[in-house]
Amino acid sequence: MEIDHKAFLDSLGGAEGVKRLDDEARADALESHMMSELNSAIAAKKSGEAQPPKKYPTVAEVEAQIETRPYRAGVGFLMVPRTGGNVKRLAPMPANPTLADFFKLRFADTANHVLQSANLAKKNGMSEEIVLACLLHDVVQEIMRTDHGWWGAQLFEPYVSEKVTFAIRYHQALRYYADPSVGYEYPDLYRELFGADYVPPPYIEATYQMVRKHKWYMEPRMVAVNDLYAFDPNVVVTIEPFLDIIGRHFKQPKEGLGNDGSPVAHMWRTISRPDQPL
Numbered sequence: 001m002e003i004d005h006k007a008f009l010d011s012l013g014g015a016e017g018v019k020r021l022d023d024e025a026r027a028d029a030l031e032s033h034m035m036s037e038l039n040s041a042i043a044a045k046k047s048g049e050a051q052p053p054k055k056y057p058t059v060a061e062v063e064a065q066i067e068t069r070p071y072r073a074g075v076g077f078l079m080v081p082r083t084g085g086n087v088k089r090l091a092p093m094p095a096n097p098t099l100a101d102f103f104k105l106r107f108a109d110t111a112n113h114v115l116q117s118a119n120l121a122k123k124n125g126m127s128e129e130i131v132l133a134c135l136l137h138d139v140v141q142e143i144m145r146t147d148h149g150w151w152g153a154q155l156f157e158p159y160v161s162e163k164v165t166f167a168i169r170y171h172q173a174l175r176y177y178a179d180p181s182v183g184y185e186y187p188d189l190y191r192e193l194f195g196a197d198y199v200p201p202p203y204i205e206a207t208y209q210m211v212r213k214h215k216w217y218m219e220p221r222m223v224a225v226n227d228l229y230a231f232d233p234n235v236v237v238t239i240e241p242f243l244d245i246i247g248r249h250f251k252q253p254k255e256g257l258g259n260d261g262s263p264v265a266h267m268w269r270t271i272s273r274p275d276q277p278l
């Protein structure tokens, strides 16, 4: 499906919709100056002016932004607020925290986006495993954004099926490659974030080639498909409708995430206690 800029704006509900964007999308947009371009596009639209053709930065221009920021782009949302200012004191976690507790108390910047994505996947009749993968696909970005597909898969590997892990790990690489057979096109957001002339590094290309031939190709592809359109400001989704799917497909440790001695328990503790200096 062709995503034109105007239709994208309309789908956000205009200026008000842009304000209500989930934090992940807003942070990405701010980083790449997308917001100002959206606002001027809205203003141009309101005044009836023809909109100029979209101009995306080059890779060199994106690289030039690095030294304008007090943080590196890969750092997680929980660690550095993208809106500037100081961090806020976090609510304490329960003694034996569940996945739902993390959604409610720690995934403040990613929850809206992944809940909308899972909601869309459910509406589109996806399997419960794909719905779960959509629900979990980006939450690791609370602590780390670079290679978030791999980080995310690792965070969930002890608790979900191999298929769900596969979908989470590889959605990241598939996002760079169109698949017209399922209506997936290269996202305009990536032209903003990475530069119009960006070419994914060899490990992403090699991963794509491997996954493309894999019998589970459609699992991460469906995460990418339901990811792309998961920015509807008019939809407020809570974790409650997904508790059944979590109950059936997520092995919640009785000691609580972070207390279970799994190989990734420290990652959950880091999310629970991001203010620990060591």
Ligand SMILES: [Fe+2]
Pocket: 137, 138, 148, 171, 172
């Ligand atoms: Fe992602």
Ligand SMILES: [Fe+2]
Pocket: 113, 117, 137, 138, 227
């Ligand atoms: Fe996403």
